[in-house]
Amino acid sequence: MQNKQKDFDIIGDIHGCYTELLELLTLLGYGADGQHPQNRVLVFVGDLVDRGPDSLSVLRLVMDFCDKGRALCVRGNHDDKFRRYLMGCKVRLNFGLERTVKQTENIDSAERIRIEGFLDFLPHQLSLHEGKLVVSHAGVTEDLIGVDSRRSRAFCLYGQVSGLHDDMGFPIRMEWAHEYRGSPLIVYGHTPVPEARFINHTVNIDTGCVFGGHLTALRYPEMQTVAVKSKAIYYERMVKLV
Numbered sequence: 001m002q003n004k005q006k007d008f009d010i011i012g013d014i015h016g017c018y019t020e021l022l023e024l025l026t027l028l029g030y031g032a033d034g035q036h037p038q039n040r041v042l043v044f045v046g047d048l049v050d051r052g053p054d055s056l057s058v059l060r061l062v063m064d065f066c067d068k069g070r071a072l073c074v075r076g077n078h079d080d081k082f083r084r085y086l087m088g089c090k091v092r093l094n095f096g097l098e099r100t101v102k103q104t105e106n107i108d109s110a111e112r113i114r115i116e117g118f119l120d121f122l123p124h125q126l127s128l129h130e131g132k133l134v135v136s137h138a139g140v141t142e143d144l145i146g147v148d149s150r151r152s153r154a155f156c157l158y159g160q161v162s163g164l165h166d167d168m169g170f171p172i173r174m175e176w177a178h179e180y181r182g183s184p185l186i187v188y189g190h191t192p193v194p195e196a197r198f199i200n201h202t203v204n205i206d207t208g209c210v211f212g213g214h215l216t217a218l219r220y221p222e223m224q225t226v227a228v229k230s231k232a233i234y235y236e237r238m239v240k241l242v
């Protein structure tokens with residue numbers, strides 16, 4: 001991928017919502033092989049898997065497009081946990097991982113190795129269009145752009161957590177975006193919001209498809225959003241979208 005490539009369609013958290021993904025790709029003008037007539041490139045913000053109905057088909061499609069050089073993807077916390085599961089690490093089968101494990105139980109060892117390798121190779125953040133566009137699953141603060149450290153990796157996967165928990169036991173996330181003063185545009189997901197949320201020079205495009213919301217794409221550099229409605233509530237969310 002040339003750093004001068006500037007036309008991207010960035011896709012929010014899919015979480016196994018394969019039907020909605022296909023619909024969104026068609027709406028954006030992509031063929032079944034991931035080719036776009038204007039040679040636009042797809043970028044996935046991660047959390048391909050868990051909670052939804054068909055994480056395996058989502059993985060297969062994204063791996064295929066990435067192999068063909070038509071897509072890029074950053075690592076989400078759910079992708080990372082599934083990767084650790086595949087590696088044989090002891091992880092708890094909760095928060096929708098139990099469904100991904102079930103959906104992938106019959107794959108052969110070659111495919112298992114392919115998926116593990118793909119997830120293992122995913123970067124925590126991507127700097128595109130000569131540094132004007134940065135994509136990270138949970139966002140990134142200006143000082144951590146381009147930094148590959150333990151702290152930076154954790155931020156890209158989980159975002160800024162306050163160490164506090166709400167009534168339901170969920171971590172309370174801090175709004176780093178409100179303090180962002182950098183010039184690169186940061187596009188991210190991870191925290192579902194009712195519609196794409198623009199704060200300073202950042203855009204959150206996780207619109208909670210798996211919870212019955214939408215699957216959203218941001219067209220860059222046009223800065224237009226394209227969204228498809230979820231077909232169902234695939235997973236009950238215990239906290240309100242804010």
Ligand SMILES: [Mn+2]
Nearest residue numbers: 047076077190
């Ligand atoms: Mn996430």
